[in-house]
Amino acid sequence: MLHGSLIQSGLENVYWGVMIVTYPYISGLVAGSFVVSSLSHVFHQKLFDDLAPLAVLVSFALLLAAPLTVLGDARQPINFWELLTRGHWPYSPIAFFILIWMAYIVLMLFELYFAFRAQNVRHWVQSQGHSRLRRFLTLGSRDASLAGEKRDKRILMILSAMGILMAFLFHGYIGFIFGSTKARPLWATPLMPVLFIVSAMVSGIALMWVVYVLVMRFSHRPVHRALADGLLRYLVLFVLLDLYMDAVDFLTSAIPAYTQGPTSQGFQRILMTGPNSGIYFGLQLGVGLGVPLIGWIIPQIRRSLAGGALMSLAVLIGVFAMRWDVVIAGQEQSKISSNLVTVQIPWTGFDSVQTVIGVFAVAFVVFMVLAWAFPWQSWNQIPAMEHREEREGQILSQSAQGTNSTITTKGGHVLS
Amino acid sequence: MARRHILRQMAIAAISFSAAETLLQSAARAKSLTVLAAARRKQWTGENAAVMQYYRTKPKWASWTVPQLNVRDGWSEPSGWMSKIENSRKVPYIHDNFNRLLPVTKLPHHWVMVIDLRRCIGCQACVVSCKSENNVPVGVYRTWVQVVETGAMEPDAQGTVVTDRGTFTPNVKRFSLPRLCNHCDAPPCVEVCPVKATFKREDGLVLIDYPKCLGCGYCINACPYDARFFNPIQQTADKCTFCVQRLDRGLLPACVTSCVGRARIFGDLNDPNSEVSRLIARYPTTHLKTTMGTKPQVFYIDLDGVVAEDGADAFNTLYPYAVGTNTEEYDDLTGKVLLQTPMGKERGTR
Numbered sequence: 144m145l146h147g148s149l150i151q152s153g154l155e156n157v158y159w160g161v162m163i164v165t166y167p168y169i170s171g172l173v174a175g176s177f178v179v180s181s182l183s184h185v186f187h188q189k190l191f192d193d194l195a196p197l198a199v200l201v202s203f204a205l206l207l208a209a210p211l212t213v214l215g216d217a218r219q220p221i222n223f224w225e226l227l228t229r230g231h232w233p234y235s236p237i238a239f240f241i242l243i244w245m246a247y248i249v250l251m252l253f254e255l256y257f258a259f260r261a262q263n264v265r266h267w268v269q270s271q272g273h274s275r276l277r278r279f280l281t282l283g284s285r286d287a288s289l290a291g292e293k294r295d296k297r298i299l300m301i302l303s304a305m306g307i308l309m310a311f312l313f314h315g316y317i318g319f320i321f322g323s324t325k326a327r328p329l330w331a332t333p334l335m336p337v338l339f340i341v342s343a344m345v346s347g348i349a350l351m352w353v354v355y356v357l358v359m360r361f362s363h364r365p366v367h368r369a370l371a372d373g374l375l376r377y378l379v380l381f382v383l384l385d386l387y388m389d390a391v392d393f394l395t396s397a398i399p400a401y402t403q404g405p406t407s408q409g410f411q412r413i414l415m416t417g418p419n420s421g422i423y424f425g426l427q428l429g430v431g432l433g434v435p436l437i438g439w440i441i442p443q444i445r446r447s448l449a450g451g452a453l454m455s456l457a458v459l460i461g462v463f464a465m466r467w468d469v470v471i472a473g474q475e476q477s478k479i480s481s482n483l484v485t486v487q488i489p490w491t492g493f494d495s496v497q498t499v500i501g502v503f504a505v506a507f508v509v510f511m512v513l514a515w516a517f518p519w520q521s522w523n524q525i526p527a528m529e530h531r532e533e534r535e536g537q538i539l540s541q542s543a544q545g546t547n548s549t550i551t552t553k554g555g556h557v558l559s
Numbered sequence: 560m561a562r563r564h565i566l567r568q569m570a571i572a573a574i575s576f577s578a579a580e581t582l583l584q585s586a587a588r589a590k591s592l593t594v595l596a597a598a599r600r601k602q603w604t605g606e607n608a609a610v611m612q613y614y615r616t617k618p619k620w621a622s623w624t625v626p627q628l629n630v631r632d633g634w635s636e637p638s639g640w641m642s643k644i645e646n647s648r649k650v651p652y653i654h655d656n657f658n659r660l661l662p663v664t665k666l667p668h669h670w671v672m673v674i675d676l677r678r679c680i681g682c683q684a685c686v687v688s689c690k691s692e693n694n695v696p697v698g699v700y701r702t703w704v705q706v707v708e709t710g711a712m713e714p715d716a717q718g719t720v721v722t723d724r725g726t727f728t729p730n731v732k733r734f735s736l737p738r739l740c741n742h743c744d745a746p747p748c749v750e751v752c753p754v755k756a757t758f759k760r761e762d763g764l765v766l767i768d769y770p771k772c773l774g775c776g777y778c779i780n781a782c783p784y785d786a787r788f789f790n791p792i793q794q795t796a797d798k799c800t801f802c803v804q805r806l807d808r809g810l811l812p813a814c815v816t817s818c819v820g821r822a823r824i825f826g827d828l829n830d831p832n833s834e835v836s837r838l839i840a841r842y843p844t845t846h847l848k849t850t851m852g853t854k855p856q857v858f859y860i861d862l863d864g865v866v867a868e869d870g871a872d873a874f875n876t877l878y879p880y881a882v883g884t885n886t887e888e889y890d891d892l893t894g895k896v897l898l899q900t901p902m903g904k905e906r907g908t909r
């Protein structure tokens with residue numbers, strides 16, 4: 144027994160506990176929410192312009208929390224600096240972690256700077272709240288012009304394109320940690336990185352939907368339905384892709400005729416009939432894929448906000464179940480003895496449910512700090528001087544027509 | 560509105576509490592680990608007082624209540640057991656590119672073990688001597704002897720075994736299978752270590768540099784033989800070392816010297832006159848899980864192919880004292896009768 148919690152008393156054990164389930168889950172959310180931000184930054188989908196700054200902040204907060212999971216699971220976390228001083232590159236997949244993670248952090252810092260630079264300058268110039276913080280965050284830049292903003296957008300596009308690659312690398316390599324472990328028949332499949340990336344996209348989009356709606360609710364702003372529905376459309380698209388990947392995985396792991404003996408035996412005894420069958424069929428496939436697809440088919444669910452929340456939360460649960468089915472189920476298959484290894488996840492202490500909640504709480508606190516520090520609110524954006532005149536003209540002409548007080552500008556911003 | 564407000568406050572309070580609790584817990588853990596790391600560094604240099612002080616004040620620091628470490632256990636010997644794992648003969652280490660080992664004949668030694676299953680009686684003396692030689696904590700094993708049964712109970716009207724489900728004739732074979740680290744020539748455990756804490760010595764031994772280990776557990780998952788485990792006292796990965804502290808002083812491993820039937824034979828494969836070389840030349844030998852491509856260096860004579868390759872579902876493990884108490888297998892053995900039938904495993908009634 145370890146720290147009075149995770150059961151490690153047997154000859155064979157489940158060595159990687161619920162923290163390692165959370166690790167790919169969080170990094171999947173990082174990758175997924177980053178890709179949501181790049182919908183606006185790289186693919187210039189104007190609809191998602193409002194969401195992009197929020198997505199960058201969510202992605203960064205989760206990225207900062209991600210290593211807590213691995214450190215929380217390691218027995219000697221204070222040795223982590225060995226990864227820098229004697230990392231086993233390029234032979235060990237885990238050794239890549241620190242390299243990719245640090246590169247990603249640097250990239251995200253640049254992304255944060257350029258995504259908010261113009262707004263920071265304008266907020267500072269007009270002394271709108273946290274004036275000193277704004278000045279600090281501009282790092283000395285004083286360029287509030289439209290041309291400067293356009294240049295930022297170009298830089299952001301390149302950064303985000305690199306960021307998508309990094310996100311795929313960051314998450315794909317975690318899939319590779321499992322895919323390269325030949326001793327575990329359920330892990331050792333080259334599909335693993337792709338499976339992980341696809342479900343990362345699914346969970347990231349669902350998370351951004353939930354975050355967007357919650358943020359709007361809590362700041363008493365109307366939810367921009369076109370944006371939320373647009374996200375749901377992408378969600379369903381990626382859920383279909385995930386369904387395809389799961390089908391391929393099922394065919395190449397579960398059917399005895401198509402795969403190695405231990406793989407199909409393990410799949411059938413653990414995931415199909417054994418202790419994890421409920422999580423596999425019920426949560427991973429049923430809730431994670433079934434609920435969003437059925438919800439999409441029924442217009443009442445698809446069109447309502449509650450239905451969207453149902454679909455997104457179902458996806459978030461389903462992807463967590465998928466990580467569980469990889470990490471825990473893979474280790475339930477015994478290597479040397481007969482029958483399966485049993486697993487008990489403790490509620491408190493080392494590698495427990497409580498630590499998982501704690502990691503998410505840390506991510507949440509970091510997100511709150513970031514949200515306080517950066518001007519991400521779409522209703523709080525100060526346009527460049529050139530823009531402002533244009534907007535004022537618009538407001539004047541619209542109020543002359545006697546329309547209501549909510550005005551949508553070109554970028555889809557909702558002004559009240 | 561007021562209720563919503565209170566709910567929000569409560570949610571915020573719960574979240575902050577949870578975050579603070581996790582941070583505090585990590586801080587406390589980091590502190591206790593820092594103290595232990597400092598103590599261990601001193602232990603490495605032979606100053607064991609700090610370690611002993613630490614264990615005396617916090618004997619249950621890892622909630623591992625059973626071993627009380629004290630002088631009589633040998634844990635406080637001035638040149639402690641951990642320092643003996645140091646490479647006194649300065650044999651080079653490698654962490655990857657194991658093909659370098661191919662011209663083995665050029666190397667001075669290549670240590671291997673031959674296990675002659677015809678002679679193993681399943682007495683578990685090696686398990687005990689390994690534990691006592693290497694201070695292996697309670698509950699984990701560097702070597703263990705599985706007593707396994709292959710074959711099946713065949714339905715037969717004239718059978719001798721009568722159950723509620725019918726009458727069977729046992730067509731089974733039982734034997735003992737000593738297991739330990741195979742000191743593989745292409746060890747996945749070494750390749751995956753992110754900090755090069757585990758390594759292969761050029762004379763064949765796969766070892767761990769414990770103070771460098773992160774305790775990430777990757778090597779434990781990557782070993783196809785489950786030869787590695789988390790040492791609950793050290794909180795690092797651990798495994799059989801071929802008794803390197805004895806080997807470097809010219810002694811045989813403890814499990815070899817204590818083997819009553821001389822089923823374990825240890826020696827230098829590069830020496831054509833050594834007993835292991837002669838045994839390997841004379842008898843057909845095989846390894847466990849050759850399909851893993853790990854090139855194991857523990858050679859078995861008379862090993863059943865079913866156990867060597869198929870593992871898991873092909874056999875029953877009897878006598879679970881060296882088997883995990885957290886397997887369904889253990890549940891079955893303590894609670895219910897297992898029958899191997901052509902339909903698969905059937906749980907009989909008591």
Ligand code: SF4
Nearest residue numbers: 740741743746748782
């Ligand atoms: S038996 Fe396992 S621990 Fe030992 S060298 Fe081979 S892979 Fe590594």
Ligand code: SF4
Nearest residue numbers: 752772773775776778
């Ligand atoms: S547990 Fe230790 S020896 Fe094993 S891979 Fe991790 S750092 Fe290396």
Ligand code: SF4
Nearest residue numbers: 689702799802812814
């Ligand atoms: S060689 Fe030494 S460490 Fe390995 S099993 Fe035998 S006694 Fe234990």
